[in-house]
Amino acid sequence: MEKKRIIPRWLAGLLVASAVLWGQASPAQEEAASPLYRYKAYEASTGYYEAYETRPRHQRPLIGITGLREGVFPYSPTAASVRNRSRLGDSHRALSFYNRRTCESCHTKASENLHSIRGNLTCRQCHGGEPIASIHHYRSPLNPIRRHAYVCSKCHQGASASYGGYIIHEPNPALASTFRTFPVLAWAFWIMIGIAGGTFALFIPHTVLWAIRELFSRDKPSKPGSTP
Amino acid sequence: MSKRLYRFTPIQRLFHGLLVFTFLIQAASGLGRMYMETPWGKALCLVFGGYDGAGEIHRGTGLFMLGVFALHLVYLLFCIQWRQLPGCLMGPDSMVPHPRDLGHFLQHVGWFFGLCPEPSLDRWGYWEKFDYWAVFWGMVILGGSGLMLAYPIFASSFMPGWSLNVAFWVHRLEALLAMGHVFMIHFFIGHLRPRHFPMDRSIFQGSARLETMARERPAWLDRLKTDGKLGERLTDEVPLARKAIYMVFGYAAMAAGLYLLVGALLHATHITW
Known part of the structure; x- marks a missing residue:
């Protein structure tokens, strides 16, 4: 008799606690909590996923090195x-x-x-x-x-x-290998070096020769204290 | 008192003065950041309030330079004689390169070796035209790449991020070219070569010594005489105090340039390129 009375009291207590603690479910909560809703939200799209939205395909732990050996190396x-x-x-x-x-x-x-x-x-x-x-x-x-x-x-x-x-670990633009790894940088670097080198190669000897020529030319000396 | 020939208008001298001032600030703040790994670079940055301060001043001065450059383009629009286009662009008063400039260059080099007489230059020498257009080229290249680096988030919204790597190297190499050319070649040709020693004040003062012009630019003097305009271009020497100001400003700029050039060369192997 005692056991038969305890069970309904326990069930009644559980129902009261559920009513107080759970509160009333709203459609928004259901939408946020339900995995089914989330799945439908995605699936309602085109069905195509970007690479970052899915797990990548299994990548083989074996790689080939072009020009070194045909096939792949064993993962050992x-x-x-x-x-x-x-x-x-x-x-x-x-x-x-x-x-x-x-x-x-x-x-x-x-x-x-x-x-x-x-x-x-x-x-x-x-x-x-x-x-x-x-x-x-x-x-x-x-x-x-x-x-x-x-x-x-x-x-x-x-x-x-x-x-x-932006490439943080950029390759050295002066190296020949940069033409393969970062060709725009390598070309920009060497074009600028060509312009700078050409300018200096032309104008530094030009300026030195000019100075020497003026030094030994037969111009009349300027008046003391007079500058151009 | 020797007569002088009027060469540069006040607005031309103002543009040059602003260019001298801003170029030196850019050179010092840019080299300070570039050489931050060395005590020399740290000292340069200290002038501008440290590494970040040098960057702020470098960007601000760069924007100011671009503004002055835009004003210069507007000034050019007023200088062009629109009714005489395109002939006026090829005339002797124009800075636009002309095939005869190449002839003058070759004849000048021949004169260096005693093979031919000195070329009879008109108003502008070929080296002056080169310097003028080098600034144009530099403003476009340095200004364009500098804007990209100053506003990288905005720049990368319409070009890939790796273009900032390219812009950085183009900016760096063009700046080194500009500094090397100005501090070595422009300073020497303009101020230190034997005929102009101790200094050519004409870009500050506006006028050049008549004797020097008669020797270097006889074609211009002949043209002015023929047109009857020589008299209106003759001016007198300025007072000694103004001469002293020009000399101090010119030599201060040159000393700063040489200090930066020598420092950069001496410490070039101590930085990570």
Whole structure:
């Protein structure tokens, strides 16, 4: 008899607590909370998704090196140097003695950029803490699809995706390899060097010869204290 | 007192004076930022209130220079004799390059080696035209790339972000070219070569010594005599105090330029390019 009385009281208490704590559901709450609504909102579109809206396809941990060998290298400890690290969630995964190294000990030239030298920025202020994702990893804050919003705009308010295309670690424009990696920069650099070099090559000897010729010409000396 | 020949109008001298002043500010603040890794660069920036202060002044002065450049373009519109176009642009009073300038250049080089007589120049020498158009070119290149770098967010809204990398290098190299040309070649030709030593005051004072003009630009003097305009162009020497002001201003500008040139060359290997 005692058990039969307890159960209805417990159910009644649960109903009262539900009525007080849950409150009244509204359509807006349903829309925000329901996975079905969210799915329909997306699915009501064209059905086509941008690359950044979906998980990337599985990327093979095997890469080919053009001109070095046909086919692909095996993903093995002996071939670790050819692993494509630009897609890893932890770009420094499996590097030996990693915790005893600094960024500059491997990326020597990477620290020679305007942001580091003039802006006093450290690597981690842009690349984040450990594990440092590769910039092409689809969840990396430095991935070009979100770099402007997650990294650039921390200092450059209003940075757009186009602005995020500024190349922080730009190649040396004087190197021949830059014609392949950043041809516009290489051409602009060498055109400007050509103009500057041509101007100086013409006018410095011209000026020196002019001075020598005037020095030894038979002009009448100027009056003392008189200048042109 | 020796007579002088009127060469530059007050507004031309004002444009040149403003250019001298703003160019030196741009050179010092720009080099200070570029050489920030060295004590020399830090000292230069300190004049402008540090690295950020130098940047603010560099951008502000750059905008002022572009404004003066725009005013100069308006001034040119008033200078052109529209009813005599296009002939007036090719005349001896025009700064527009002419094929005879190439002839003068070749003859001048021949005179350096004693192969031919000195060219009989008219109002403007070929080197003066080169300097004038170099400023035009420089204002367009430095001004355009400078605006991109001063307003990168706006610039990248209609061009890719990597164009800022290109603009930076174009700005840097064009600025080095301009500084090298002005501090080495323009200063020497204008002020330090033996005939003009210790200084050619004509761009500050407005007039040049008649003897020097007769020796360097006989064609201009002949033309003025033929047209009967020589008399109205003859002026007297200015008082000593004004001469002293021109000399001090000219030499201060030259000293500043040489200081920047030597400092930049000495520290060139100590910065990250």
